[in-house]
Amino acid sequence: MPLYELGLGSEKIHVIIDIGSYHTKIGFAGEASPRHIIPSYNVKRNNEVVNICDPKLSKSELADELITFVHAIYFRYLLTNPKDRKVVICENFLQTELFRETLAEVLFKQFSVVGVMMTPALPLSLIPLGTPTGLVVNVGYHDTSVICVYEGMIILQSYLSVELGTHAHLMAVQRMISESGTVKVGSEMKKASELYGDLDLSVLEDIRARTCFCGERPVELKDPAFTQSGVNTAHRASDMSYPMSDGYHLLVSGKIRERSVEVLYDGDGEDNSIATLVLDSLLKCPIDCRVELAGRILVIGGGSMLAGFDHRLKQELTALLEHPRFSKLSAGKLKFYKPNYFRNTMSWTGGAIMGSVEHLHDRYVSRDFYNAKGSATLPNWSSLAPQPKDSYQSTGTPSRRSSTPLRDFMSSPLSSSTLPPISNLSLS
Amino acid sequence: MTECEVNYTCACGKCMPLIHLFFCKYCVTLRCPKCVSHEVDSYYCPHCLENIPSAEAKSMKNKCQSCLECPNCTNILQVRSAQVPMVRREAGKVKGFGQFKKVYYLQCSFCFWTTRDVNQPDKAASNGPWIEPQVEDTWMIGIINYYRHLIQKEKVEMEKRKRQRRGSFLGSLGISDKLLPFSKLARSSFSMNLTGSGQFDENVLNNFTPVEPKEETEPADEKYYTNPGEPYHYASIASRINQPSNEVYYACDLKPNCTHLMVKRSQRCRECEHNLSKPEFNPSSIKFKIHQIALRFVPRFRIVKMASLTSGEFSKVQFSLTNPTEYNLPVELLPLPDSHFFYSKLTTEIQLPSKELVLAARDDTAQYDTESAIQDFDDDPEIVVARRMNKLTFVINVKPLVSSGDVTMGFQLKYKYKAMTPSIRPEEQKDPEDVNVMPCVTVVLGSI
Numbered sequence: 001m002p003l004y005e006l007g008l009g010s011e012k013i014h015v016i017i018d019i020g021s022y023h024t025k026i027g028f029a030g031e032a033s034p035r036h037i038i039p040s041y042n043v044k045r046n047n048e049v050v051n052i053c054d055p056k057l058s059k060s061e062l063a064d065e066l067i068t069f070v071h072a073i074y075f076r077y078l079l080t081n082p083k084d085r086k087v088v089i090c091e092n093f094l095q096t097e098l099f100r101e102t103l104a105e106v107l108f109k110q111f112s113v114v115g116v117m118m119t120p121a122l123p124l125s126l127i128p129l130g131t132p133t134g135l136v137v138n139v140g141y142h143d144t145s146v147i148c149v150y151e152g153m154i155i156l157q158s159y160l161s162v163e164l165g166t167h168a169h170l171m172a173v174q175r176m177i178s179e180s181g182t183v184k185v186g187s188e189m190k191k192a193s194e195l196y197g198d199l200d201l202s203v204l205e206d207i208r209a210r211t212c213f214c215g216e217r218p219v220e221l222k223d224p225a226f227t228q229s230g231v232n233t234a235h236r237a238s239d240m241s242y243p244m245s246d247g248y249h250l251l252v253s254g255k256i257r258e259r260s261v262e263v264l265y266d267g268d269g270e271d272n273s274i275a276t277l278v279l280d281s282l283l284k285c286p287i288d289c290r291v292e293l294a295g296r297i298l299v300i301g302g303g304s305m306l307a308g309f310d311h312r313l314k315q316e317l318t319a320l321l322e323h324p325r326f327s328k329l330s331a332g333k334l335k336f337y338k339p340n341y342f343r344n345t346m347s348w349t350g351g352a353i354m355g356s357v358e359h360l361h362d363r364y365v366s367r368d369f370y371n372a373k374g375s376a377t378l379p380n381w382s383s384l385a386p387q388p389k390d391s392y393q394s395t396g397t398p399s400r401r402s403s404t405p406l407r408d409f410m411s412s413p414l415s416s417s418t419l420p421p422i423s424n425l426s427l428s
Numbered sequence: 429m430t431e432c433e434v435n436y437t438c439a440c441g442k443c444m445p446l447i448h449l450f451f452c453k454y455c456v457t458l459r460c461p462k463c464v465s466h467e468v469d470s471y472y473c474p475h476c477l478e479n480i481p482s483a484e485a486k487s488m489k490n491k492c493q494s495c496l497e498c499p500n501c502t503n504i505l506q507v508r509s510a511q512v513p514m515v516r517r518e519a520g521k522v523k524g525f526g527q528f529k530k531v532y533y534l535q536c537s538f539c540f541w542t543t544r545d546v547n548q549p550d551k552a553a554s555n556g557p558w559i560e561p562q563v564e565d566t567w568m569i570g571i572i573n574y575y576r577h578l579i580q581k582e583k584v585e586m587e588k589r590k591r592q593r594r595g596s597f598l599g600s601l602g603i604s605d606k607l608l609p610f611s612k613l614a615r616s617s618f619s620m621n622l623t624g625s626g627q628f629d630e631n632v633l634n635n636f637t638p639v640e641p642k643e644e645t646e647p648a649d650e651k652y653y654t655n656p657g658e659p660y661h662y663a664s665i666a667s668r669i670n671q672p673s674n675e676v677y678y679a680c681d682l683k684p685n686c687t688h689l690m691v692k693r694s695q696r697c698r699e700c701e702h703n704l705s706k707p708e709f710n711p712s713s714i715k716f717k718i719h720q721i722a723l724r725f726v727p728r729f730r731i732v733k734m735a736s737l738t739s740g741e742f743s744k745v746q747f748s749l750t751n752p753t754e755y756n757l758p759v760e761l762l763p764l765p766d767s768h769f770f771y772s773k774l775t776t777e778i779q780l781p782s783k784e785l786v787l788a789a790r791d792d793t794a795q796y797d798t799e800s801a802i803q804d805f806d807d808d809p810e811i812v813v814a815r816r817m818n819k820l821t822f823v824i825n826v827k828p829l830v831s832s833g834d835v836t837m838g839f840q841l842k843y844k845y846k847a848m849t850p851s852i853r854p855e856e857q858k859d860p861e862d863v864n865v866m867p868c869v870t871v872v873l874g875s876i
Contacts, residue, residue: 023669030572032565035489037669067462074466079490079691081468112465130571130638210662213652237653243660257656296641307677308648335641340567342675353568357575359583 014355015078018090018121018348021053022141022166023302025348026073029088029355032341034348036077042068053092059102066106074111082111086364088355090121090347093145093159104378108370115364117354118378122147123154124350125300128341134296137278137313138347139303141166144264144274146281150289158281162272164264166303170204172263173212176256183248184241192250203244207252208260211240214308215258217315235259261306265316275316279326291332298337302344310336434729436722437868438463441769446729449722450704452697456845456863458722464695464704472711474690475504479711491686496558498536499667499682505534507554508542534558534684546680558684562673574636580628694718724752727759727787727843729869732821737876739831742779744823745873751787751818757843758784761824762866764838770870776837779825781811790818828876835873842866 018025020040027034041051042065050057052065074082087107091100100118107113122145126134132152138145145161147154177199181192199207218234237254244250267273272280278297282290299310317334320326341349354360365378435443438460450459471485472478473492480492496505509532513525531550535542543558544550551558663679674683694706706718733746751757761780764771786805807815814821828835846860 025672027672030568032568033673035672037672071466075468075691075693077688079468079471079485079689083465083467110462127575128568128571130574130636206664207659209665209668210659211656213648215653216647238656240656240659252659258653305675306648307652308646311645311647314645333643335643336645337639337641340639342672344675345672353572353575356572357579359576359579 012085014086014088015074015080015082016088016090016348016351016355017073018345018351019053019092020140020302021051021092023344024069024073025090025345026077027348027352028078029352031352032349034345034352037345038073038077040069042072053099055096059098062099062102063106066103067110070106070111082107082113084114086115086117086355087113088351089116089118090124090351091118093120093122093147094161100378104365104370108367112367115361115366116370117360117364119351119354119363120154121347121351122300123149124354125298125346127350127353128346129298129337129339131296131337133292134298134337135278135281135293137274137297137299137301137304139165139264139274139299139301139309141302144277144301144303146277148281148285148289148293150285150293155285155289157284160277160281160284162274162277164272164274165301166208168263169212169261169303170201170208172260173204173208173256174199176260177207177250177252180253181256182251183244184251185248189251195248196244196250207242207250211242211252211257212260212306213237213257214261214306214312216308217312217319261309261312264303265312273316275313275320276325278313278317279320279329279331282331283326283329287330290330294331295333295335296337297334298339298346300339300343300346304343431872432731432734432874433872434731435870436726437768437770437870443770443870446722446726449726450695450697451720451722451725452700452702452704453720453725453847454700454702455697456847456865458726458867459697459704461695463698465698466693466695469692469694469707470709470711471689471691473687475687477711479709480689485689488686490689492689493559493686494555495687496534497685497687498539498541499670499685500541500664500679501536501539502670502685503536503538504687505536505543505684507532508535509554510550512550543684546682548683559686560683570636574632577628577632581630581633584628725845726865726867727751727757727841729841729871731871731873734873735826737826737828737835737873739828739876742825742827745826746813746821746823748819748821749785749787751790751820753790753846755789755846757787757789759787760784760842762840762842764840764868764870768838768868770836770838770868773836774838775828775830775833775835776873777827777829778837778839780839781808781822781824783808783811785812785820785822787820788815788818826873830876832876834875836871837873838868838870840866840868 014029016025016027016029016034018034022040023037024040025034026036026038040053041049043049050065052062052069057065070082074080089103104116104118107116122136122138125136125138126132126149133150135146135148135158143161143163143165145159147160148158149155178193178197182189183192183195184190185195215235215237235255235258237258239254240252240257241249242252265273265275267276282294285293297310297313299313304310314334314336321329321331339346370378434445436446436449436458437443438449439455439457440460440463442460442462444460448461450461450464451457452459468482471480471482471490473480473495475495476492478492478494480488497503498505509530511528512531514527514529516523516526529552531552532554533543533548533550661679663676663682667679667682668675670685671683674681676682692707692711695704696702697704703718704720705716707713708715708717728750730748730750731745732748735743735745737743737745749759763780764774788805805815810823812820812822824837826835826837843865844862845865847863
């Protein structure tokens with residue numbers, strides 16, 4: 001092996017893949033930002049778009065799609081041989097078993113990687129901050145999820161998610177445009193809904209990225225709990241005109257720009273919004289952790305890249321704390337982390353730090369072990385089975401409370417017989 | 429209306445057009461792109477077609493340093509020159525203009541984005557430097573170091589605990605650990621030796637300060653409310669994620685991108701680890717050093733002329749077989765084995781030629797010959813329609829068994845492949861031995 005290919009120690013630099021439901025972040029260990037952020041879908045020859053996270057895919061279809069996807073990751077983006085390199089997968093917490101197993105099969109059988117570490121993405125995002133404690137709010141494309149990590153221990157009960165994310169925001173923008181959007185055609189104003197009907201998702205996304213931001217909490221609201229859609233119309237942002245592909249200008253009103261994001265705080269109809277999610281999650285934590293967790297909130301995910309997002313979340317949380325629903329919550333002062341890397345790639349960066357630390361060999365499932373034992377041995381955060389001794393160095397079973405948090409951080413409750421299995425978890 | 433297609437079956441059972449398949453000479457079987465392992469062969473820049481050594485490609489993060497891309501539309505930027513007057517200053521005040529000076533900037537010839545748009549100063553030389561060197565991320569280095577020591581410390585402590593647990597039998601005898609002559613220090617150093625490079629520095633752990641959370645958060649900039657400007661002042665999602673290390677809100681913060689390199693790939697058979705395809709080193713060359721694609725080894729079956737298909741009636745459909753090898757090739761057509769997955773999808777009854785079809789050898793010079801010796805193949809005029817060089821056109825009677833839907837047929841080709849056993853010494857070179865190759869072919873003839 002040539003000298004320049006040597007990473008730290010005697011191994012090649014690991015590949016870090018963070019598969020999100022909309023964008024996938026890929027790159028090499030030890031780097032602060034991913035090399036590429038690519039869409040998590042394949043475009044087929046007939047221009048059909050297949051999202052690799054689509055739960056409707058059957059095992060063989062999923063395997064086919066993953067092979068194409070991972071092939072592109074290695075040979076189009078990272079330009080490296082998959083052999084001889086270990087892979088760190090930052091995975092979604094509630095990833096289906098089918099997806100994990102298929103991904104592992106594809107990586108081991110098709111690409112013959114040396115080792116794979118699958119680790120939950122949310123807690124990883126605390127690693128670049130250097131803190132073992134925190135409450136992570138991930139605003140993704142389809143949903144927003146919250147998890148608490150205390151001294152390196154993932155508090156599983158605190159995992160909550162709600163189907164509010166960038167997609168819900170885009171839909172709100174669409175709704176508001178078709179309600180009140182106008183287009184200037186010549187000297188007269190026409191309704192956008194008549195001219196365009198439903199806008200393309202990519203256009204909506206561009207409108208959202210270029211015009212929308214997160215306004216401050218409307219002051220006139222008296223009931224701090226739940227605002228009804230349409231009530232909080234007050235806005236002070238000025239209008240913008242967005243050029244459409246046909247040359248006309250769509251008037252994006254200040255209301256859309258400032259208040260379309262309200263949908264994330266209005267709730268999903270079942271009294272769940274991003275803000276209640278955070279507090280509900282705190283409620284599920286032991287009471288003596290709450291003050292510390294509330295003082296260490298980290299907001300990540302592509303959806304939180306809107307200007308003023310965490311400021312608004314804080315205002316919402318402060319208002320909600322006075323609501324009777326959360327009167328029992330003794331949260332103390334709310335404090336937010338200002339991430340030192342981009343919010344949408346925080347988990348990836350955490351994975352990159354973990355991938356560059358040697359002495360973590362025991363966290364990887366090796367190819368030989370996988371080939372010998374099959375996919376059933378993939379460690380799973382919810383699996384209550386003891387660790388496979390052969391693959392891990394015989395350091396014994398890690399104790400539940402080690403003085404340093406990292407082990408639990410990395411493993412998730414791999415060896416935890418004290419934590420409830422998934423069926424006992426009450427997810428929103 | 430479904431399209432007609434002819435697929436060959438790979439050894440793994442996947443059906444694919446012949447052009448996508450490889451043929452492994454050593455296993456004497458077809459291999460699809462998923463049955464071969466791919467390897468990075470050489471790096472090149474797709475714009476300047478410069479070959480980049482792999483060490484350089486790695487250190488440059490797979491970017492070409494000389495070709496720059498527009499951050500908006502990813503077209504290649506071009507260097508533009510302009511004449512600007514030199515400003516004479518005295519004590520900070522403009523005193524007048526002197527001679528003209530030639531300066532350079534970059535422009536996208538497609539969307540007219542320029543480096544002047546983002547207030548990047550013009551350069552005195554045409555070759556830049558256009559890209560600022562990346563600042564080393566000290567936080568990242570520090571934090572990796574911190575976690576390294578932390579894990580090391582944890583391992584040592586784990587080891588210590590394990591020893592203590594093991595030593596508990598002494599406790600059962602009523603002897604405390606502490607009374608033993610091996611002090612705590614000695615034990616810990618012993619366990620450190622066990623764990624290998626068990627060095628950690630307590631100072632690193634103590635001196636590390638994590639990011640602290642803050643009580644105040646930043647509201648959206650007042651600019652967003654009162655003076656948002658135009659949508660094009662903000663960067664689109666595509667240009668943001670195109671620069672993962674420099675994700676920006678405002679378009680004026682975008683920087684030119686370096687062109688991402690591409691690779692030439694070589695393919696290797698997964699079973700026998702022989703190389704199946706290896707491109708030439710030169711990026712602009714389309715030739716190969718090793719090129720075992722199936723098209724060069726397997727007779728190619730094509731549909732020539734469709735007949736109108738009616739359910740329950742035989743009609744004559746013309747097909748052709750092309751011989752890629754340099755020797756006459758007798759080919760037999762056999763019915764599809766019922767173990768094949770496509771067997772249950774067949775919707776026709778077909779009458780395959782009962783006799784062997786002999787395909788003439790491929791001769792690249794034949795088409796230039798004025799008088800080529802016409803070989804006599806003793807063809808059955810009922811089956812063989814035409815014969816031109818190495819291509820044979822023939823008829824198969826097809827009877828669709830369904831009244832609507834896809835018309836599919838399948839068969840097995842059987843021909844002899846002359847397998848050369850390569851040997852280092854020429855005197856040991858054996859005569860080619862004939863190996864039967866029997867690829868399965870599935871055909872969709874459209875729908876009725």
